[in-house]
Amino acid sequence: MKYNDHSKPSDPILLSGYIDGEVDTAEKEAVESWVRESEPISNELAALKGVSSQIQTAYRLQLTEQDRSRFDRELMRRIEASRQEEGWIYRLFAQPFRSYMRLSWQWQAAMALLLMLLVYLPFMPGSTKNLDTPIFNTDLNGNIKIESEQNVGYDFILLTTEDDKEDEIGAPYQMYHHT
Amino acid sequence: MGEKELIQRVQNGDTEAFCALVESHRDSLIHVAYGFLHDKEEAMDAAQEVLLKAYRKIQSFKFESTFYTWVYRILVNHCKDRLRKKARKPTVSIEDLGQDGKVFDLPDHRSNPGERSAAHERDQLVRNAIDSLPEKHSKILLLRELGGLSYKEIAQVMKCQEGTVMSRLFHARKLLAQKLESIKEDLL
Numbered sequence: 162m163k164y165n166d167h168s169k170p171s172d173p174i175l176l177s178g179y180i181d182g183e184v185d186t187a188e189k190e191a192v193e194s195w196v197r198e199s200e201p202i203s204n205e206l207a208a209l210k211g212v213s214s215q216i217q218t219a220y221r222l223q224l225t226e227q228d229r230s231r232f233d234r235e236l237m238r239r240i241e242a243s244r245q246e247e248g249w250i251y252r253l254f255a256q257p258f259r260s261y262m263r264l265s266w267q268w269q270a271a272m273a274l275l276l277m278l279l280v281y282l283p284f285m286p287g288s289t290k291n292l293d294t295p296i297f298n299t300d301l302n303g304n305i306k307i308e309s310e311q312n313v314g315y316d317f318i319l320l321t322t323e324d325d326k327e328d329e330i331g332a333p334y335q336m337y338h339h340t
Numbered sequence: 341m342g343e344k345e346l347i348q349r350v351q352n353g354d355t356e357a358f359c360a361l362v363e364s365h366r367d368s369l370i371h372v373a374y375g376f377l378h379d380k381e382e383a384m385d386a387a388q389e390v391l392l393k394a395y396r397k398i399q400s401f402k403f404e405s406t407f408y409t410w411v412y413r414i415l416v417n418h419c420k421d422r423l424r425k426k427a428r429k430p431t432v433s434i435e436d437l438g439q440d441g442k443v444f445d446l447p448d449h450r451s452n453p454g455e456r457s458a459a460h461e462r463d464q465l466v467r468n469a470i471d472s473l474p475e476k477h478s479k480i481l482l483l484r485e486l487g488g489l490s491y492k493e494i495a496q497v498m499k500c501q502e503g504t505v506m507s508r509l510f511h512a513r514k515l516l517a518q519k520l521e522s523i524k525e526d527l528l
Contacts, residue, residue: 177510181484183491212513215520216485219466222374224367228384232366233359236388240355240395262399263351
């Protein structure tokens with residue numbers, strides 16, 4: 162049976178399927194046989210068909226060619242108005258995004274990964290100047306510092322083996338020591 | 341051209357492809373909307389709004405169902421929303437009122453005015469009876485009787501099994517028959 166393996170020819174819901182032509186050949190023959198043999202079922206089938214007919218009558222609607230043309234024209238007008246509202250900026254971004262969303266999830270993931278790599282590439286290690294803190298005995302430009310007791314006015318970070326010190330405003334700094 | 345190709349063309353911005361896509365189902369969409377809204381102009385307006393929604397959302401259509409079942413699903417929800425809004429503010433258009441103040445939806449070309457009036461009342465009773473059915477029954481009845489959708493298509497629209505569609509249709513028709521029978525007895 163098409164809809165219910167356990168349905169017997171006496172299942173009344175098949176009457177509905179029979180009216181709509183939605184039962185297979187075996188079910189159709191079973192229903193027809195049942196209707197022939199049972200007057201109540203025959204009456205029920207007639208009642209159900211009558212209901213369908215009454216619905217068709219109650220909701221009869223005549224659509225003329227004029228109605229159809231008017232409908233199509235108005236629909237196109239609404240669609241064009243909707244497209245105009247979007248604006249060129251929206252279309253500039255929306256169109257690529259829509260194309261992207263139409264891809265399968267595998268392609269979406271691959272493209273997202275590619276985009277991430279393109280953004281990250283300039284910042285990968287070795288690709289730019291080393292911005293780490295300077296080496297122990299060099300200044301920020303990489304020049305080796307010359308130890309001196311004089312104040313040479315270097316404006317760089319001093320390293321120390323002593324405890325941290327603080328300047329006049331309390332900012333910590335470290336003294337460079339000659340070893 | 342197949343449905344899939346037409347949809348892909350619409351997704352690329354071809355509005356004429358959209359026209360071709362909707363042409364074969366335009367009448368039944370309007371008819372189903374009429375079943376919910378009971379007014380021809382309103383039904384045509386609702387069908388246009390639904391198709392406009394479908395056009396705007398066509399990029400997100402993933403071919404998991406047919407285009408038409410997708411549109412019918414939008415249509416059913418849209419009509420129900422309209423009815424809810426209307427229920428809050430009931431109005432009747434002046435053009436819809438006949439000389440006797442009753443609402444006419446469609447001119448009846450039967451020759452006898454008495455016959456026309458009786459037929460109109462009978463039609464109104466049927467519509468009221470359908471509107472009074474549980475929502476799952478009335479929706480399925482209108483989709484089948486007015487939209488002509490197959491059980492498979494209705495199952496996709498209503499998100500249920502085909503067997504459930506057949507069962508609900510049977511019970512909907514039976515309920516309606518009982519309601520109409522009791523109304524007829526009351527009138528006699």
